[in-house]
Amino acid sequence: MTEATRPRRVRADAERSTARILEAAVAVLAVDPNATLERIADAAGLARATVHRRFSSRRALLEAMTDQLNERYLLSMKQARVETAPPVVALHRLTERVFELKISHRFAIELAADPANRKPLLSREVLDGLDLLFTRLHAAGAITAGSPSWCRQVYLALLHEVDALPTGSPELGAATDPTEEVGARSDLLVSTVLGALGGTP
Amino acid sequence: MTEATRPRRVRADAERSTARILEAAVAVLAVDPNATLERIADAAGLARATVHRRFSSRRALLEAMTDQLNERYLLSMKQARVETAPPVVALHRLTERVFELKISHRFAIELAADPANRKPLLSREVLDGLDLLFTRLHAAGAITAGSPSWCRQVYLALLHEVDALPTGSPELGAATDPTEEVGARSDLLVSTVLGALGGTP
DNA sequence: AATATCTGCGACACATCTGTCTCAGTTAAC
DNA sequence: GTTAACTGAGACAGATGTGTCGCAGATATT
DSSP states (O other): OOTTSSOOOOOHHHHHHHHHHHHHHHHHHHHOTTOOHHHHHHHHTSOHHHHHHHSSSHHHHHHHHHHHHHHHHHHHHHHTTTTTSOHHHHHHHHHHHHHHSOOOHHHHHHHHHOTTOOSOSSOHHHHHHHHHHHHHHHHTTSOOOOOHHHHHHHHHHHHHHHHHSOTTOGGGOSOOOHHHHHHHHHHHHHHHHHHHTTSOO | OOTTSSOOOOOHHHHHHHHHHHHHHHHHHHHOTTOOHHHHHHHHTSOHHHHHHHSSSHHHHHHHHHHHHHHHHHHHHHHTTTTTSOHHHHHHHHHHHHHHSOOOHHHHHHHHHOTTOOSOSSOHHHHHHHHHHHHHHHHTTSOOOOOHHHHHHHHHHHHHHHHHSOTTOGGGOSOOOHHHHHHHHHHHHHHHHHHHTTSOO
16 A cells, blocks of 8 residues: 555655755855846856756745744754743743754744745744743742743844844853853853843843 | 026925825835835835836945934934933833834844945944943943944844733733833833843833 | 666747837826 | 926836756665
8 A cells, every 4th residue: 555666766866956955045045135046046056957857946045944943943942941831940941942043033034024925933832832932931039021922032132132142242241151151141141031021140 | 606597496396206205115124125116106005117216226225224213313313312311211212212213123124134235234333322322321321232233233132032922912901002002112122122131120 | 688767958938027118198387 | 377397107128036847867775
């Protein structure tokens, strides 16, 4: 009953191309959300036709990107133990991981603003996870702002700003050690968000 | 000596068209930053050709928009007495006025992200004004964050979020009286920003 | 080594947007 | 009321981006 009769094999080659295209798309679209498929193909070191072979349309490529983004967010939230760890700790951990998977947030914002996109950028699961985190933060007294969706918005907006902050900015502390950079950004974001939402950083 | 010999008059008609186009462009581009000139023309109730008559190119239209935006920001800062009033009061007043001139900030963000734009969205004067305000806020102890540019970024980002908040959100308070709406948004933004920058809302 | 799959390259059709022009009719200015 | 400016409508060229196709050569899989 399985389709083993027809080899139908997908060459490892092709999967690597898919991955490279996604990677390139993230990088290119982060700089210019309206970048051409050709520019993405160039960045991936592939021909434009190949992009069309792996992704039936531009829209399909963007959807694959958002799916990937959602998966990574979900994994990060799981790793941060958003549901069980002390909420402030979970927030710190989550933030750190989100910075590590440098899926550019500028792309996210631009994409979300495009009315041609029916699907919201972040999946229900991710949204729910964030909401839970902020609800727990509120219950623990770490913030005073009530509605989780508002907290989410503020968090995401400030995430983008901190991400856009050039390396070596005074806000990130004196030590420009690249190892500590992610940590410095996380700390800045957490304290800024907590302060913004009525807590004490 | 004047060019009175050549009538060279600009009809009031034409100036009205220019204003209507600018107005329509602000409204349309706020929703979709990549909207066509034709859609802008439709929103203005004019023919597309007329848009080209008043603005030599799409770029020229966008520049006119940003110029207008800068002028209004500048006027608002003047009215808020950013340089002389107690800084927290000035921040409140400025915020209120900025909300009133509903130049959409989404447009601003999108426009700034477009690498095809050489000119930064906000003029030096506006930037300097904001920097001065935040410097004074810091000196007065209302915030602890030092660098004015970081404060600016946070302010602008949160401005956008508060602006995008739907009317009647719990963060805006119970009273949905349209008269109080602007005030409610201003209060929310100011307290959020002060908290984010290390002050006590 | 045989085979099916992938790729680059170039060509193509198709759609969309921009910018220009013309011309006839309307409207402001004097 | 005359003049000059403005407008709408439509046609036009040019640029750009998307998606498809075919084919020759490279590459993985068995």
